[in-house]
Amino acid sequence: MKRHFHLGFATLLTLLVSLPCWAARVGDPAPGFQAKDTLGKVHTLSEYKGRYVVLEWHNRYCPYTHKHYASGNMQSLQKEWTARGVVWFTVISSAPGLQGNVTAADENAYVKQVGASPTAVLLDPSGQLGHLYGARTTPDMYIINPAGILIYEGAIDNKPTTDIADILTATNYVSKALEEAMAGRPVSVPVTRPYGCSVKYAD
Amino acid sequence: MAFDLMGGSHSRRSALLLFTALTTMAHAAPASAPSHLRVTLLSEYKALAPARVSWIGLRFEIESGWHIYWKDPGDSGEPPSVQWELPAGLRAGAIRWPAPERIPDHTLIDYGYEGGVLLMVPIRTPPESAAREPIKIAATVKYLVCRDVCVPGTAHVALSLPFSRRESLQPSGSRALFIQTRSRWPKPAPRSWKINALGAGDRFVLTLCTGASERHAVFFPDDPSVIKNAAPQPAVPLANGVRVTLQKSDLLVKPLPRLEGVVVLGSKGAFVISAPIHSEIKRGG
CATH class of the missing domain: 2.60.40.1250 (Thiol:disulfide interchange protein DsbD, N-terminal domain)
Known part of the structure; x- marks a missing residue:
């Protein structure tokens, strides 16, 4: 009974935040959020004002996510950009029982095993954060600038495949947008179609 | 149990088939291959x-x-x-x-x-x-x-x-x-059809005049970033065609000149269309 009530409540919350007109749009202030990471720390978007924030939607069992981790591509991006002051949140919105839903301990072991170095991994099993930003696929990438404005949303790069070899010849939209923004230029490609697996939200 | 594994040749074959089926299933299990x-x-x-x-x-x-x-x-x-x-x-x-x-x-x-x-x-x-x-x-x-x-x-x-x-x-x-x-390939839309699309707010309204009332129509765009793929596509039958309402994609950053793709019309089959998009506001003329 209690469990059913809980699921129903989570679904209701999900529905409330999934209204399309509420989804984040490039050029608008990024919607504020509060989320717990895999170490139990709560992060609030507003506490990172003054810094760039990257959101990376993640599901380690999705072949597209796998492409960017098995190749080491995602880990290098995390390493490079966090070293340059960027806050990088890996976000897991898989609902309980669905692919990619993992415990905090399991995720911490995975991060260590693959050598990932995000600022933190945020757990979003209710899908609330995912729906707030309108995240559709894994990966799906968002960049928020130091003023709190969403400046990029979409694909990680321009090669929508599961083929690791494609990473070498791909244009990485996240790096390009961060480079441009940090140089004081407008982001030349601010919105792209994200590619990957569907985010495993509770239906 | 009535299943006699050591019985006649028929039973042996059944057992073998069962074994083969089980091992095949084991091979097809997600964990292996x-x-x-x-x-x-x-x-x-x-x-x-x-x-x-x-x-x-x-x-x-x-x-x-x-x-x-x-x-x-x-x-x-x-x-x-x-x-x-x-x-x-x-x-x-x-x-x-x-x-x-x-x-x-x-x-x-x-x-x-x-x-x-x-x-x-x-x-x-x-x-x-x-x-x-x-x-x-x-x-x-x-x-x-x-x-x-x-x-x-x-x-x-x-x-x-x-x-x-x-x-x-x-x-x-x-x-x-x-x-x-x-027979499942989309055919070119007949020249006699009148097809147009209207850009109205966050929607495209696609009208197909085929000469007969159509009850069902589903649009599949050539480009995945044109419409909200997951939005329902309500279709309204007209006396001589059908009107379908599509939701514009959030990924559309500039006006789209044409709506291009495939329309599947109930029993008539699938047709390739390329409809010019008119803006909702037309002044003068």
Whole structure:
């Protein structure tokens, strides 16, 4: 009974935040959020004002996510950009029982095993954060600038495949947008179609 | 238990079949070798005729509940891709995609195929003198097959075909499948139809005047970033056609000149359309 009530409540919350007109749009202030990471720390978007924030939607069992981790591509991006002051949140919105839903301990072991170095991994099993930003696929990438404005949303790069070899010849939209923004230029490609697996939200 | 494993030859065969089935199932289990589909290379005729176009096809037989993708995969996934290995002188054309279906994938909609599909490809053959030996056509097919989860796969397929005179070409056992598949290809929209699209706020209103009232219409865009793929497409029958309302994609950053794609009209089948988009506000004139 209690469990059913809980699921129903989570679904209701999900529905409330999934209204399309509420989804984040490039050029608008990024919607504020509060989320717990895999170490139990709560992060609030507003506490990172003054810094760039990257959101990376993640599901380690999705072949597209796998492409960017098995190749080491995602880990290098995390390493490079966090070293340059960027806050990088890996976000897991898989609902309980669905692919990619993992415990905090399991995720911490995975991060260590693959050598990932995000600022933190945020757990979003209710899908609330995912729906707030309108995240559709894994990966799906968002960049928020130091003023709190969403400046990029979409694909990680321009090669929508599961083929690791494609990473070498791909244009990485996240790096390009961060480079441009940090140089004081407008982001030349601010919105792209994200590619990957569907985010495993509770239906 | 009435099942006698040591009984007559019939029972032994049953037991063997059961064992084979169980081991086959074990091999097909996700943990060991997940494929969820089978790809074979078929030819419409038993031979190739020289100096003309012959049709071959990649047949996908897909496990129940799983799907592969149309040329525009919709919100997630990707279409199969093919790398051909052909002898000198043969050329493979592009895949002809049958009309897809809307397939729900969590909160998204994918465009693709369930059950099975034949992706036909034209092969242009050289003059007869070029080849006396059977011709080997091979391909590496990369695909993504999804249910609630996705699995990428690679299949190597091959087919050997002799050359034969055009007059003596024999249909292969798959000929019926080729004919049936052609009927699922989107046809060019008849010139007599009037098709237009209106850009209105966050919607496109697509009107097709076909000359007869249509009850059902589903639009599949060529480009995945044009409409909200997951939004319902309410269709209103008109006296001489149908009107479909589509939600604009959030990914549209500049006005779109044309709505291009495939419309599937109930029993009439699928049609290729390219409709100019008019703006809702027209002043003067």
